[in-house]
Amino acid sequence: MTEIEQIYSRINENSSSFLGYPLAKDFNYKEFAPFLNLCINNVGDPESPSTLAIDTKDVEREVVSFFADILSSSIKDIWGYVTNGGTEGNLYGLYLARESFNNPIVYYSESTHYSVKKNLHLLNLNSIVVRSQPNGEMDYEDLENLITLNRDKPAVFFLNIGTTMTEAIDNIDQVKRIINKYAIKDYYIHCDAAFLGCIAPFVEPKPKFDFSEGIDSISISGHKFIGGPIPCGIVLAKRKHRNRIVNSVSYVGTLDTTITGSRNGLTPLFLWSFIKKNGKKGLISRARKSQELAAYTEERLKNIGINAWRNNDALTVVFDKPSAKLLKKYQLASENNIAHIICIPGLEKVQIDAFIEDYKKEILVSEVFA
Ligand SMILES: *Cc1c(COP(=O)(O)O)cnc(C)c1O
Numbered sequence: 001m002t003e004i005e006q007i008y009s010r011i012n013e014n015s016s017s018f019l020g021y022p023l024a025k026d027f028n029y030k031e032f033a034p035f036l037n038l039c040i041n042n043v044g045d046p047e048s049p050s051t052l053a054i055d056t057k058d059v060e061r062e063v064v065s066f067f068a069d070i071l072s073s074s075i076k077d078i079w080g081y082v083t084n085g086g087t088e089g090n091l092y093g094l095y096l097a098r099e100s101f102n103n104p105i106v107y108y109s110e111s112t113h114y115s116v117k118k119n120l121h122l123l124n125l126n127s128i129v130v131r132s133q134p135n136g137e138m139d140y141e142d143l144e145n146l147i148t149l150n151r152d153k154p155a156v157f158f159l160n161i162g163t164t165m166t167e168a169i170d171n172i173d174q175v176k177r178i179i180n181k182y183a184i185k186d187y188y189i190h191c192d193a194a195f196l197g198c199i200a201p202f203v204e205p206k207p208k209f210d211f212s213e214g215i216d217s218i219s220i221s222g223h224k225f226i227g228g229p230i231p232c233g234i235v236l237a238k239r240k241h242r243n244r245i246v247n248s249v250s251y252v253g254t255l256d257t258t259i260t261g262s263r264n265g266l267t268p269l270f271l272w273s274f275i276k277k278n279g280k281k282g283l284i285s286r287a288r289k290s291q292e293l294a295a296y297t298e299e300r301l302k303n304i305g306i307n308a309w310r311n312n313d314a315l316t317v318v319f320d321k322p323s324a325k326l327l328k329k330y331q332l333a334s335e336n337n338i339a340h341i342i343c344i345p346g347l348e349k350v351q352i353d354a355f356i357e358d359y360k361k362e363i364l365v366s367e368v369f370a
Contacts, residue, residue, distance in 0.1 A: 018331035019355060020339065022195045022315075024227025025346030029270050040265030044254030045246075046081045051253040060268035066275050067234050070201045070283075071218060073211035080236035081258055082222070082268045086194030087115040088259055089219025089235035091122065093190035094156070095259075096217055096241040098123050101154035101186050107146065108158035109138040111168060113192065116158065125156075135311055136160075136168030144178050154186035155179075161209045161218075162196030165335050167316035169196070172208045172215075189214065194221040194233070195315075195342075202284045203313055216241060222267060225286075226274050227345065232267035286345050290315045294343040297352050304360045315343045322359055330355050 001009065015025060042055045046064065049057070060082050061075070068078040083089045090113070097104060106127040108116055120127045128146050131139040138159070147155065159170040172189070179187055191209050193200060197220030200207050209215065217237035222228060247256045278286070294310060297317045301308035308319040321339045326332070332339045341352070 014331070017329070017351075019341045019347065019351065020327075020330065020332035020334075022221075022224045022342045022344055024223075024225055024344045027227040027229070027270075027274070027346075029229060029273065032266070032269055032273070035266060035269065040269075042082070042263040042265045042268065043252055043261055044249065044263075045257040047079070048255040048257075049253075054265070056265040056268050056272075059272040060265075063234065063268055063271045063275060064236065067197075067220065067236055068211075070280060071197075071210040071236065072201075073236075077239055078211065078236050079239045079242040080234060082264070082271065083219070083233040083235050083258075084260070084264065085223065085231040085233045086113070086192065086219050086221035087119070087233075089194075089221075089233045090116055090158075090190070090192050091119040092235045092259055093217035093219055093237065094119055094123055094125060094158070096237055096245065097156040097188040097190060098125055099245050100188055100216075100241060101156075104154035104156045104186070104188065105150055106156040106158055107143060109136075109160060109163075109170065111136040111138075111163040111165060112158065112160060113164050113194065116192070132168075136163040136166035137311075138170045138174075140171070140174040140178065143175070144181075147178055147182050147184070151182045151184060154188075155184050156188045156190065159189065159191050159209070161191045161193035161200055161207065162314075162316075164194075165316075165333070165338070165340065166311055166318050167196065167314035168311050169200070169207045169209070172213050188216045191215050191218040193218055195224045197221070197234070198225040198283055199287045199290075199315070202280075202287050211236075211238075222271050225344065226271060228267065228270045228274075230264065230267050230270070232264065232271065234271070290343045290345055290347075293347060293349065293352070296349065297341055297343060300352065300356045301359075304356060304363065306359065306363075317341045317343065323362055326355075326358060326362060329358070 043050050046057045046060045064080040065075045068075050106125050109130045109132045111132040131142040133139050220234045222232035249256045291313050294315045298308050301319050306319050318340045321334045
């Protein structure tokens with residue numbers, strides 16, 4: 001095998017075996033292979049052409065428009081772009097929040113993705129960590145106590161629509177209740193829907209998290225539930241926030257509204273082709289299939305005596321952490337005493353069954369030696 005073949009085969013093998021990460025495995029973008037011989041660059045604002053015309057901004061705008069639609073809004077009121085992933089979308093939302101007020105405080109739960117702390121540091125934003133409930137959802141009593149101490153300051157609520165570890169959803173009604181009770185005048189709501197952004201719109205009853213709930217911005221990962229060879233994401237925000245920070249750059253003739261200058265032009269193509277082929281209907285059936293596999297996984301784990309659970313109809317099945325050997329073999333993410341399997345598209349029942357058999361053997365051995 002050549003060196004390149006070796007690298008390919010290592011990643012290919014590891015891709016088929018992981019169970020613990022929210023990265024869909026069933027994509028195929030072979031038809032875009034010719035594009036690998038092109039330099040594509042969506043530099044600057046997706047709505048503003050550049051003097052450098054080697055972009056896919058037209059399809060990027062279609063992608064943004066599709067997401068605005070499934071998140072109960074339209075491009076009339078919402079602006080957005082295709083990012084390098086959920087982290088950039090969260091950084092962007094927090095950036096818009098910071099530019100909206102003088103010295104706001106960001107409230108986020110302890111179950112929030114690790115990258116957010118760094119984002120807050122980069123933006124030099126003041127923040128307070130709110131306790132989480134055991135299921136990973138924000139502890140609203142703790143939030144309320146913290147707000148009472150700072151009710152004169154602008155507040156930014158960083159809400160999780162699906163936490164990384166347990167797929168918990170923060171309750172926007174509880175947050176609004178607190179905003180009203182303490183008459184918080186200046187506030188901003190950002191939703192981190194990295195994994196659930198493409199699923200939650202189709203869950204019944206639908207969790208409250210989108211623009212119809214008055215949120216200001218939202219970040220979604222593109223390479224998670226939709227899947228693809230290159231990490232990417234979508235960030236959407238109310239137009240008025242984007243207009244607040246708009247800057248034009250004469251050198252490239254476009255508006256500098258995005259975090260990076262040069263931007264990936266391939267990833268919008270992937271997302272666009274997924275949307276063209278699957279549409280809303282495809283996303284719905286994709287979500288249902290994954291939910292069914294998650295229900296099956298939970299059931300099988302319970303049947304072998306493992307303490308397993310899910311938040312509502314989550315694709316994430318949480319359970320007692322198995323041995324380090326199994327964690328490694330199935331590439332399971334773990335935290336404290338729990339591990340999880342995320343039932344993403346492309347994962348097969350036989351893979352769940354294989355894991356269950358291995359886990360069963362482990363339990364038997366530990367019982368024999370107990
Ligand atoms: C994965 C994830 C992120 C980070 O997204 P990337 O696309 O990896 O940058 C942020 N928040 C949550 C809840 C996530 O699950």
